[in-house]
Amino acid sequence: MANMKDAHTPLGCLAFEADIIDGKAFAAGLMARVKTEVDEIRSTGDKVPGLAVVLVGEDPASTVYVASKRRETQAAGMNSFEHRLPATTSQDDLLTLVGQLNADPTVHGILVQLPLPSHLDADAVIEAIDPAKDVDGFHIANAGKLAVGQTALVPCTPLGCIMLLKDRLDDLTGLHAVVVGRSNIVGKPMAQLLLQEDCTVTVAHRYSRDLPTLTRMADIVVVAVGRPEMVRGDWIKPGATVIDVGINRVIQDGKSRLVGDVAFAEMGHARAITPVPGGVGPMTIGCLLSNTLEAFRRAQARDAAAVKENL
């Protein structure tokens, strides 16, 4: 870790004391555990988990994400089904494909890559996915179950964040967590997961007054707003743990680089922080594979129960 810290220590500043949370290494461990389980499933049965990914159009970032999902799914020993549709695909045709994937017993997880072209209704597409195959955890049934504390498929990015937090801090009970951002994909499910860990949770957003005062009160700050380096050093109290969900491409000194929503170099007084890249990002795909494995196991359990019922 020391070399990573040194790499980020700004010249002329105090020593950077914060631990750097290595999401890449954690995600590699998670994916290795998933692969071990899939290998076992393969050796004892005739089915393996299958993940279907649907990409509509050719958005460059989405194309890269989908390619890496395919690579990692295959590396974990799962079946990967990729469906690439033209940007002109109609809502009906997309819903027909989702219906086919819902009915396909070799598909245990379905992910429709977002954003969709603007003529398509993403909410309607998400609601058409069988909640049992909704490995994104975006379906209203999964969001509702998460909100009332029932077993659900949980959105991958906040699931990755809570894994990193629990690994780092162990017991989160009673800690004050401030989540900056209230999206359905990250902020809201993140708040639910923190509540389940008995944190005191504040959800801040673009209309929150005096955001720096709010974040300064927090033991845990999770930021998911998509604004490069918005959170500054003096927004964070010494010893707080900072989870940066942002991935923003910026041009600095004529060079393109990725930065988070947090000004990383100013966070030396934090207890721990996720870097960008190499923090939360790799966890998202690890959790996608873990959710697909979970969806497979639940499908197997349902099938076994159905067989027993019919005996």
Ligand code: GUN
């Ligand atoms: N686009 C960017 N991130 C995601 C994700 O986690 N799931 C889906 N479906 N689309 C995305």
